[in-house]
Amino acid sequence: MPELMYREALNQALAEEMERDANVYLIGEEVGRYNGAFKVSQGLLDKFGSARIIDAPIAELGFTGLSVGAAMVGLRPVVEMMTWNFAILAMDQIVNNAAKLRHMSGGQLRCPIVFRGPGGAGGRLSSQHSQALEANYAHFPGLKVIAPATPADAKGMLKAAIRDENPVLMFEGERLYAIKGHVPEGEHVVPLGKADVKREGTDVTIITWSRMYYFCMQAAEELAKEGISVEVLDLRTLRPLDEEAILASVRKTNRAVIVEEGWGLAGVGASVVDIIQSKAFDDLDAPVERVTGLDVNMSYAANLENATQPDAPKIIAAVKKVLYREGA
């Protein structure tokens, strides 16, 4: 199984799906001649031509609305947002049109469309370019929200998203693009709505997604040295949440820590806590802990940017707290 970077895995998924289905096209700023702002679409213009790899002007609302219309009439657009921060401009098309077309047409219209792009902290890009906004979209019925952490999941889930008949939003951690991992070749589709136990453990479950997954794995390694067995559950899909997987893991370990890059208030993690406390209350040995981004706008300075986000030491502290260990 070849080792690919996250961006290469996405590129592979796009290419495979465009080859498989002529209705699939990619649109976005700099996706064509520039080969993508983050090089996700590298080489695709040469391969599929400008009719299917479309460079859009800086007009998110416009090209998003155009693609929603295209999806309604049978195409399967993939809309690349240069970052999810810019997608806020297109929010009306995503939330008011894409999410609701099937409902408002009484099932007569479908909207098979993928909105994808990088999110979260970008590495000294300051507050307008460093937001983890997935919780905003996870709020809306009619949308599916995915946030794969590994290159393999990125490939498999993008393929699944393109094949889905409903609008799917894919959040790619901006700092994940260069991460390498083994990626299955050819037909590798990861079903949406399924979480994945990335590390088995018995003492505590850490529930996370996207880039935070790596901090969680790092924390789990550290804690293992102290004899603490950590299970890491990668949600991968934030809407719909995989309740079954969440409950199964918590019932096994009796303790949970949720790690989320975004802000805590009204975050996805809050909904995970709700599932746990309402359906696995009798299996809890400690209150559920959350580690989230600090409730501030992201700083530009590197040290402050890091301080704002969850990291392995913060996760370790939270794990020890739910285990009632010293130093918590």
Add this chain to the structure above:
Amino acid sequence: MAIPIQMPSLSPTMTEGKIVKWLKKQGDKVSSGDAVAEVETDKSNLEIEAYDDGYLLQVLVGEGEMAKVGAPIAYIGAKGEKVDAGKQAAPAATPPEQKPQPAPEAPAPRAAEKPASSGGGDNRIAIQMPSLSPTMTEGKIVKWLKKQGDKVSSGDAVAEVETDKSNLEIEAYDDGTLAEIVVGENQMAKVGSPIAYLTAKGAKAAPAAKPAAPAPAPEKPAAPKSAPAPAAKPAAAPAQAGGRRVRASPVAKKIAREKGLDLTQVSGSGPSGRVVKRDIEEALARGPAAAPAAKKAPAAQPAPGVRPEPTVVPLSSMRKVIAQRMTEVKPGVPHFYLTIEVDMEAASKVREEAKAMDLKVSVNDLIVKAVAMAVRRYPKINVSLQGDKVVQFHSVDVGIAVALEEGLITPILRDADQKGLQAIASGVRELAERARKRALKPEEYTGGSITVSNLGMYGIDQFVAVINPPQASILAVGAVSEKAVVRDGQLAVRKMMTATLSCDHRVIDGAIGAEFLRELRGLLEHPTRLLF
């Protein structure tokens, strides 16, 4: 059917009103809208109108009497109509004229009323728990003096009752047969609730029917349980330990429930002692001996380091009333305190002279006599605030605080100012003795002008006493002891005593209290004055 005219609410703050004048008299025709009475509220005088046509059948609240808002004050109805017997009880809020010394001579209310549910049509007569003191709300049946089936004549003592003050006998007011005992020995009953039923003489004994009012719950035994706990379900819901909530995580509770483990026997290692999963696992690993399912009998020797649980004993009737009254008195009655030192040389001599004559007179007897005479001379201290009236007593009745094991009682020595020292001495002794036997009659501990509380025998130099309402003052007397004092510019050793007067400032001012104390000191320092 007779319709009540109720005391209306005529101002936002009005809770009761006084009938100043009836504008209609019994038998008068009344039309809707007619003014029937004039009422004095807390704000003004207003007329009450009738809302119905009819005849004024009965006036329940007389002129000058009070009635609570909403209480019926009269009935109107058809001409010649009779008002139901049950409706006739006039609900006067406060009696028009308060007797300063209630003498509840006939303690038991007439026990002739049939309970509503006595089986319908039988001839059973309820014997009710009487009110035997002004503060009594419930009583405990100490002993039944008659048993079921016994013949009872009016006047026969049927049971002995422990009140908050003393033990008294309950008499029957009817002839008959004791058909049913409702409240057993050592059980409590509220005042007015039936404690037994008589079958009237000549009537067929009715089957024992239960009264409508639920039988009062038996008082829980005060003695700590020494027997092992009865085979309790093994920690079915082990969330409580002797009323204390056990902190445990949900999963710890779940496992404990499944394994039949008593959570109270597991010490928690989580925050604030929360029992967590690992504590349960460790307890289970130690085996059943270490994690007993049933609670240990309290009699078992506590493990070293385990602090013994305190014993909980229910309040005695007397202590309950003391507790309730003291919490009412201290914030309710604004106290002020005056203290004097009294030279007791002369008084001590009187005592020694009496002793030489084989007469037993204590320092306390001298004080009681002096207090009584000082009260006689300063009648402004002989008052009581009752409701919105100041009651001025015209006899001097001195209360003497007597400490009992269960609490405190203050029997009253009547007309103490008119009694000689010997009579006071024997009277006080006799009252104290009967107080200790709990044999005082209600009239022997109610009313009174002032109380003397003496802790001198315990070596207390000075203290402050809490007023025993409805009295308005209490004198706290300390020990007589030799002290260095200045007499005529010279240091001298004298027998001194401290007396502190607590006064109800609502009715007694500082000057009145001071004058009283000055007189008291004069009487004690010159005891020959006690003779005149």
